[in-house]
Amino acid sequence: MPTYQLKVNGQPREVEATSETPLLWILRDDLNLVGTKYGCGIGSCGACTVHLDGVAMRSCQTPVGKLAESGQAVTTIEGLSDDGSHPVQRAWLEHDVPQCGYCQSGQIMSAVSLLQNSPQPSDAEIDAGMSGNICRCGTYVRIHAAVKTAAKLQANS
């Protein structure tokens, strides 16, 4: 099996896998970064959302071979902050968003990306930016409020 050089959460990592192996499973099975979740495997639920060069992407739809070729840097939920101090994490904690919590890594990664593109998003922009992430527990109202709080926190920092 070929080996690939990746940059994950600021660290160089080497992994051995077939080229079509999705980043999701490289993260989870090879790099022990299990905060990125498997939900559907077809890019429909958003649970596996990570950032490639700062942009939210579905890691289940990102083959490791192509990723290594592109040289894009990967950021996972573990790379946001270790202590929950990222403004989006602090907003999530203030609003006590999680129920089961399983989808929240992906929700947070989508929210961070949304706020980078649109630092003061309108309700419609939040709706559009967050609708790729499913939450079966139904925490959407809290997620919406937390994105707004995070926008405020980022503006003030």
Next chain:
Amino acid sequence: MKKLNNNRRNFLKVSAATGGGLLLGMTWLTSCEREVAIEEGTGFKMPPRPDMPDRWSEVNAFVKIGENGVVTIYSPNPEIGQNVKTSMPMIVAEELDVDWQNVVVEQAGLDTDNFNSQLAGGSQSIRKNWTILRQTGAAARYLLVAAAAESLGVPVAELRTEKGIIYHDASGKSLGYGEVASAAAGIEVPEDIQLKDPKDFTIIGQGKKNVDALEIVTGKAVYGIDLQAEGTLIAGIVHPPAFGMELKSFNADEVKQMPGIRHVVTIDAKPGGAEMQWSDVNAFPQLIAIVGDKTWQVFQAKKALKVEWTTTSAGEFSADHRKELKELIESGKADVARRDGDPEQAFEDADHIVEATYSAPFLPHNTMEPMNFFADVNGERALLNGPIQTPEYLRKTVSAVTGLAEEKVDIQLTRMGGGFGRRLYGNFGVEAALISKAIGGPVKLVYTREDDMTQGTYRPDYLVKYRAGLDAEGKLIAFHVRGAGTNGSPVFANRFPAGAVENYLAENLSRESNISTGAWRAPKSNFIAGAEQAFLDEVAEAAGKDPIDFRLELFDRAIADPVGEKNDYDAERYAGVLKEVRVKSGWDESGNQHRGVAAYYCHNSYVAQVLDLSLKNNRPQVDRVVCAVDCGIVVNPEGAVNQIEGGIIDGIGHALYGALTFADGKPEQENYNTYRLIRHAEAPKKIETHFVDNGIAPTGLGEPSLPPIMGALANAMYKATGKRVYDQPFANPTLRG
């Protein structure tokens, strides 16, 4: 009974060996109590976890106290997102009288000797454990106070506690719980333990953050699917593609050559002779398991495996389901579940009869974390760990299928990525155990989303026909409910409006199916509440009455002079939430909103809702939901509101979009590209929750807000469009079977 891997039991031995005597001179933690008041919009930084002590003393099965005063409280029940891992320890901490900031919560494994009913289901965790948890906390407090009394040489009665400190006011002396905990071990607990007066509660009734929130938002919370242990292989299953099919043969030659693939085995999760439990619902007990090094490798091999299936019973079609249920409703021989007065005569006498039929399709659970389990089974013992709502029953079945004695089966619990009833049925845990046994090593079984959605144990489809007879004044004089479903009727015969109508008839019909069905968040209520509340709206309209007035008149009857003796609700509390929601929603000052109301009682809690709807590009948009809830004492308001909101969003989503359909026994949807769950943009813009706090012992909230919202939604859709909706999913009738 000896158990494996019971660290806490081992700990008890250790503490007895090293304990004894007071650990004087230790500092305790109240001096560093951290302020965590949050100003809205300023974010929240979790305070660091308290420093872990070197030595712990186990006070009882729920509580251990560190020499520095840190308190560990074990949460006994499975955590599926209903937040009992926060609320159950809060109850213990309240009576123990400790500072919540110094509490560390740990998930207990299955321990039937020490814990009561470790099951997540029916919204019962808080209701069934309320008194036990209080007594446990109070008993632990008593032991600590008694140890302090002995140490200080003063009577127990002269001591008081506050936030983990025991004070002797007369002498000005004080001792921290951590200083006396090791001496508390041998003291006997009296039979009568004094519980706090609820007015003195300082933790219960205060909003507390989810104890795992920091781990969740930093990606560190460990779910079953995340478990990793040295030497663990990944297992996947291949089950028949359709209900009514079984495994005939397969050829694994090619698959065994694929990278990372180690084993291809068959397992039988329901072997003849093994005693099964109610939780062993499983349409596909005979499976092929593929075991390999990495998840992706196993998933690829699953797709490549060549299998021949054989048909053992006819594959079903959703269109036939509906036809059969209709035929049953029209001409089937029903079981009479309840009959009051003379309903036939009353319908004859009625001035006006309203009649309507409602239906809903099959639903998969769709927990975001697919089914999975870790198992390490050998000839001596079984170690299991993972997401399960019924660990006690899983242990029984694993024992039965492996031949190991129950005490040789250890089950630990992870935080779960949703339950909704699916993880009541532990077939995936049994499968993991059998795969581990077959290959002779530890495995983590992981379902794909497609495995998960097509495996069965669904909420069955339902059809219900209502008739109501009104007299000339618009009074309800006769009521008839006749319900049918796959593998069971959805009717609760003793629920409202039973008890409020003189002449009442409830009938049950059922059809058998080879598609497996089971409990799904608020079983049966998740359909019948919406149907009943939509029907009552239609009847109120026919009676020329405001829908809330109409219901309140019925409750007046049920309060003053109830019909029958088996009514399962308290009419005053039921009416109470309706009155509350009327005020809080501004019902009587309604403007141009399209507004629907519903109220329901299930799982021991009362909920009333008013939903405001508008149409945007001909699509329903929920602008606001106002919800009034009576669940007695609200243990953790922050978590409680979250549960209510979640149930409302989940209910709206499934009523609008949810449907699993079948063609020749094969589920026609198997992932989120074809199965539609509610998305962020489709959620209500605003949800307001109001609790009727009446000091009554608390009941659960994991389910009660979901059932009625389907009725409130249907009633608001009628206001918006002028057309009644009868068949779910409301937003896409073509998906209806």
